[in-house]
Amino acid sequence: MIKPILLTLIIPLTAWSSSWDYYNDPYRMNHKFESLYEKLPLKGKIENSRKGWPAHHWANNVGGIAHRWSSGNPQNFSYRPYALFELRRLDSNLIDELSPAEKYDIYTGNYSYPLTTTVLKNLSPYENDWHGICHGVAPASLNHEEPQTVTLINRDGIEIKFYSSDVAALLSYFYAEVSNSHTVLIGSRCNQESLESSSHDVACDDINPGSFHIILTNRLGREGEGFIADTDRFSEVWNHVAVDYVINERSEEPVTQSSSPGTFKRIRLETLVTYAAEIAPKFQSVIGTENAEYAQNTYEYILDLNHEGNVIGGEWVSEVRPDFVWTQGKSSYMKEWYALNEIYRPIP
Numbered sequence: 001m002i003k004p005i006l007l008t009l010i011i012p013l014t015a016w017s018s019s020w021d022y023y024n025d026p027y028r029m030n031h032k033f034e035s036l037y038e039k040l041p042l043k044g045k046i047e048n049s050r051k052g053w054p055a056h057h058w059a060n061n062v063g064g065i066a067h068r069w070s071s072g073n074p075q076n077f078s079y080r081p082y083a084l085f086e087l088r089r090l091d092s093n094l095i096d097e098l099s100p101a102e103k104y105d106i107y108t109g110n111y112s113y114p115l116t117t118t119v120l121k122n123l124s125p126y127e128n129d130w131h132g133i134c135h136g137v138a139p140a141s142l143n144h145e146e147p148q149t150v151t152l153i154n155r156d157g158i159e160i161k162f163y164s165s166d167v168a169a170l171l172s173y174f175y176a177e178v179s180n181s182h183t184v185l186i187g188s189r190c191n192q193e194s195l196e197s198s199s200h201d202v203a204c205d206d207i208n209p210g211s212f213h214i215i216l217t218n219r220l221g222r223e224g225e226g227f228i229a230d231t232d233r234f235s236e237v238w239n240h241v242a243v244d245y246v247i248n249e250r251s252e253e254p255v256t257q258s259s260s261p262g263t264f265k266r267i268r269l270e271t272l273v274t275y276a277a278e279i280a281p282k283f284q285s286v287i288g289t290e291n292a293e294y295a296q297n298t299y300e301y302i303l304d305l306n307h308e309g310n311v312i313g314g315e316w317v318s319e320v321r322p323d324f325v326w327t328q329g330k331s332s333y334m335k336e337w338y339a340l341n342e343i344y345r346p347i348p
Contacts, residue, residue, distance in 0.1 A: 136176025
């Protein structure tokens, strides 16, 4: 299901230069990115359709990946994990209802529940509901095909069913809290609540649209690879994988004082970007089903082109735009996370 986000607010163009600075330089992501406007595709999508899957962000205020999401009585922050002798007598349906963290601890034979304990110790029921691990969900979704549901037996003979969302939660936590794989962020985080904040944070000018356009059209258009965007331009952070885009060329605009130095031509674009959406946890994988939900943002911006036709900057027209974009490389599961190699199985 596609859930469109209607964007109708327009802000006036600012007076500052529209060329990018170091933090917005798209070539920090890949120095081989193409910049010649005519070579940048007007549409593109993620090549591997089993990546960029919609997923849950595992909110901190309900216990993150220690949340018993499939239970009718999750007892957030108050439940007592089962000892081995209890698990041996427990109905399999009740084991199925345990949290992703508990299931991982049980599968690895750690009945002191180190993962579950660590997660709950570091979270609070008083946090904002948007606080979670979307910064782990997004790179997991970017780098791995969606996990399928698996049933495994641990060394003590305990059968554990890992639902698709259980495995996704573990992958996401690993990328959020453990992985040190190479990460590149373009743009800066805005910490203001709104445009009406008393002092202006330059980070709230958001990623330069010229930089965004180069990343979008190279990653999705030329390479068939997704990337991650914080789709909320203000203090909240909502990381989502971009999986598709379509560009509509609107008009040619006059060069102004705020144009990037060296601008020869300006083009106004309307760009529709599709992102993997935030969804509730699911028992089975969602790719290719009606449970796979996506969100669409329409961005309007002006690109600055130099005499050779290369994109050298730009200015936003639409008020809603990405705050920053980033990528994180794929990680291997080692040491106490080695069991993920057995638990994670991609959808066929």
